[in-house]
């Protein structure tokens with residue numbers, strides 16, 4: 001397969017530390033350009049990774065006719081505006097999560113996709129990690145009986161006022177940064193949508209961003225909940241509880257690329273002795289897998305890992321959680 005020629009919009013820290021090195025490991029991807037508002041920053045990353053062209057504006061990169069696809073690791077409020085510009089410039093788009101500031105903004109991308117014929121995908125790499133695919137397979141096979149509940153915790157401690165996560169005007173806050181993962185993994189495992197949502201949202205008095213959210217999601221036949229915190233002891237875990245057992249995914253978002261990821265399966269009851277099994281997964285780079293699959297969607301037409309409609313459904317849950325945080329009531333999704 002001929003490699004897809006990529007450009008990167010923004011000299012983001014995360015792209016520098018994780019995604020660009022991962023994309024460069026993909027057999028199907030060649031990064032030929034990077035753009036930043038600062039040419040110096042773009043040049044610095046270009047030099048670091050041997051990327052041939054650096055641009056001092058995002059528009060310049062979009063005018064580069066050799067670029068077929070762009071990766072967008074910009075601050076959240078810029079995801080939709082630059083996805084639209086990129087697709088209109090004839091580029092396929094892999095955009096960081098959350099794809100938009102809300103569901104209504106995400107929905108505008110449907111028309112853009114239709115009009116331009118370009119692929120647009122939100123970079124929820126967890127959905128192609130083998131651990132989540134396996135967990136969903138175990139649930140499908142009925143390994144833990146009928147699933148009745150899902151419980152997720154995701155948290156870190158970050159009080160840097162400069163960080164985009166602590167700036168509401170650029171789409172910061174815990175729900176948009178990590179709560180969105182708890183929603184997407186729960187929807188992925190359950191393969192259905194929540195009907196209503198109830199949330200308690202605690203905000204940082206200085207930043208104004210949500211720093212602690214507890215969210216209940218009422219799915220048909222399943223009750224799910226998550227806590228996400230941004231000023232809390234770093235930890236992650238998801239437990240899926242069924243009538244005959246439970247599954248625990250240790251690292252919900254970013255399993256180490258160097259150590260095996262693990263899922264624990266528990267059957268039986270504490271009284272009769274729990275039977276426990278741990279499934280381990282060889283370390284993989286989930287960002288490389290994501291890139292491989294997106295390149296194949298472009299070249300070979302395989303289905304996108306995450307269709308845009310699914311991303312919009314995720315945003316609807318986030319919107320309902322924010323509404324519930326305000327109203328103190330259950331909110332319909």
Ligand SMILES: NC(=O)c1ccc[n+]([C@@H]2O[C@H](COP(=O)([O-])OP(=O)(O)OC[C@H]3O[C@@H](n4cnc5c(N)ncnc54)[C@H](OP(=O)(O)O)[C@@H]3O)[C@@H](O)[C@H]2O)c1
Nearest residue numbers: 010011012013014015036037073074075076096097098164
């Ligand atoms: N999938 C994952 O595992 C994962 C992990 C971490 C982050 N992310 C996502 O990646 C994105 C970037 O996160 P990050 O941690 O890399 O943040 P970051 O270092 O602050 O990068 C954001 C980039 O946005 C650009 N930007 C343009 N206008 C901006 C403005 N007004 N304010 C702030 N930035 C502006 C900047 O690029 P220039 O200055 O170069 O133009 C900046 O480098 C976010 O959407 C985040 O949700 C995903």
